Amino acid sequence: MTPVNMGTTDVATEAHGEGTGLVFHPLDQFIVKPLFGEGPVHWYTITNATLWLALAALSIVLLFVVGSRGRAIVPSRSQSVGELFYGFIYKMVEDVTGHDGVKYFPYIMTIFLFIFFSNFLGLLPMSFSPTSHIATTAVLGFGVFIVVTLIGFVKNGIGFLGMFWLSDAPLALRPIIAIIEVISYFVRPVSHSIRLAGNITAGHAMIKVFAGFAAIAAVSPISVLAISAVYGLEVLVAAIQAYVFTILTCIYLKDALHPAH
Amino acid sequence: MANETTVVEHGADAVAHGAEASGAAMPQLDPSTFSNQIFWLVVTLVVIYFVLSRIALPRIGSVLAERAGTITNDIAAAEELKQKAHEAEAAYEKALADARAEASRIVEAAKAEIQSELDSELAKADEKIAAKLAESTAAINEIREGAIKSVTEVAKDTTKEIVAAFGGKADAKTVSAAVTARMKG
Numbered sequence: 283m284t285p286v287n288m289g290t291t292d293v294a295t296e297a298h299g300e301g302t303g304l305v306f307h308p309l310d311q312f313i314v315k316p317l318f319g320e321g322p323v324h325w326y327t328i329t330n331a332t333l334w335l336a337l338a339a340l341s342i343v344l345l346f347v348v349g350s351r352g353r354a355i356v357p358s359r360s361q362s363v364g365e366l367f368y369g370f371i372y373k374m375v376e377d378v379t380g381h382d383g384v385k386y387f388p389y390i391m392t393i394f395l396f397i398f399f400s401n402f403l404g405l406l407p408m409s410f411s412p413t414s415h416i417a418t419t420a421v422l423g424f425g426v427f428i429v430v431t432l433i434g435f436v437k438n439g440i441g442f443l444g445m446f447w448l449s450d451a452p453l454a455l456r457p458i459i460a461i462i463e464v465i466s467y468f469v470r471p472v473s474h475s476i477r478l479a480g481n482i483t484a485g486h487a488m489i490k491v492f493a494g495f496a497a498i499a500a501v502s503p504i505s506v507l508a509i510s511a512v513y514g515l516e517v518l519v520a521a522i523q524a525y526v527f528t529i530l531t532c533i534y535l536k537d538a539l540h541p542a543h
Numbered sequence: 544m545a546n547e548t549t550v551v552e553h554g555a556d557a558v559a560h561g562a563e564a565s566g567a568a569m570p571q572l573d574p575s576t577f578s579n580q581i582f583w584l585v586v587t588l589v590v591i592y593f594v595l596s597r598i599a600l601p602r603i604g605s606v607l608a609e610r611a612g613t614i615t616n617d618i619a620a621a622e623e624l625k626q627k628a629h630e631a632e633a634a635y636e637k638a639l640a641d642a643r644a645e646a647s648r649i650v651e652a653a654k655a656e657i658q659s660e661l662d663s664e665l666a667k668a669d670e671k672i673a674a675k676l677a678e679s680t681a682a683i684n685e686i687r688e689g690a691i692k693s694v695t696e697v698a699k700d701t702t703k704e705i706v707a708a709f710g711g712k713a714d715a716k717t718v719s720a721a722v723t724a725r726m727k728g
Binding site: 309310312313314322323324325326327329331332335336338339342343346347350353354355357361364365368369387388389391392395396412414415416417418421479483 | 569570571572573575576577578579580581582583584585586587588590591592594595596598599600602603604605606607609610613
């Protein structure tokens, strides 16, 4: 390859780009890269993912520790927001899992707040959404799956398997139903984690695609409008996906605590 | 020289290839970053969990419990005060009723006293009037008797004079008997 050649290929790429419209990189925002310098990403490297995970943790500390430091009977604004989260998740855990599920409330609160704050921090321009990564959501999803399964066996012994054996179904159908139930049980963590990552990724990628169209002057007003609309939708999705992940966790926990339907 | 060009060419190729690979595949599916993400995620979750379970949640829980307790106490205190107010009102009503009863009792007693006094005064007055009446009646009778006596005497004298004027000698005894008989008639 000569420089001349490279020049021609550049021209060709440009022409190609103009032919199809524009060149988009909607997925570049998800690239995990070292925060300081270049080089490979080791397990201990401080990356942009590390930064935004830390910011999520920091936000939670600010709201829940610094915000509630007054311990006021009549709460300050930040304290009442923290109390709102507390009451909301506490009620959800109590309603879904019953009274014996309340001792798992701190775990569920951790999951909810992490997803909620990651989702919303991910909506900042130039940010990074840990929850858009299947590696992150799979840890959460499979973590919930493993913990819930262990709780089920510890609490109910081998009787936990009775969850798959529906005694009110006709005897002939029970083995078939049991197989379906077992498969659906093992699909849970997969759907649990892909649902969250898929929602966040799709929304962020869509915003980026619309942003790419803004390079064409004639289309840019529509593009800006579309970005605003999708952004509004993403605000909803950020909250709803955190809620959905949490309530599914509660439902799985309820199944482990009370396997009899 | 030729060797160098090959290296450059190779490098460029590799860069292009790398760019193509990262452009085509989703960064989410790049396994080389998984260990990094998982490690830092676990660190973050552990930090959040400890901050929440050790500091934030017990604090907020105790504040909420304290608030619920305060509200319950306040409601109980308000209930108690309301009860007291009701009692005070009842006591006031009772005192008022008692005072009214006492007042009407006093009025009744005063009325009765006045009535009895009035009755005794009336009786006294009646007695006095009766005594006066009797006295007066006696006086009138006396006067009437005196008058009758005078009239009898005047009649006897007049009769004697008339009889004498007619030239008769009037028997005093007969005349007075006749006059007395007439007077009785």
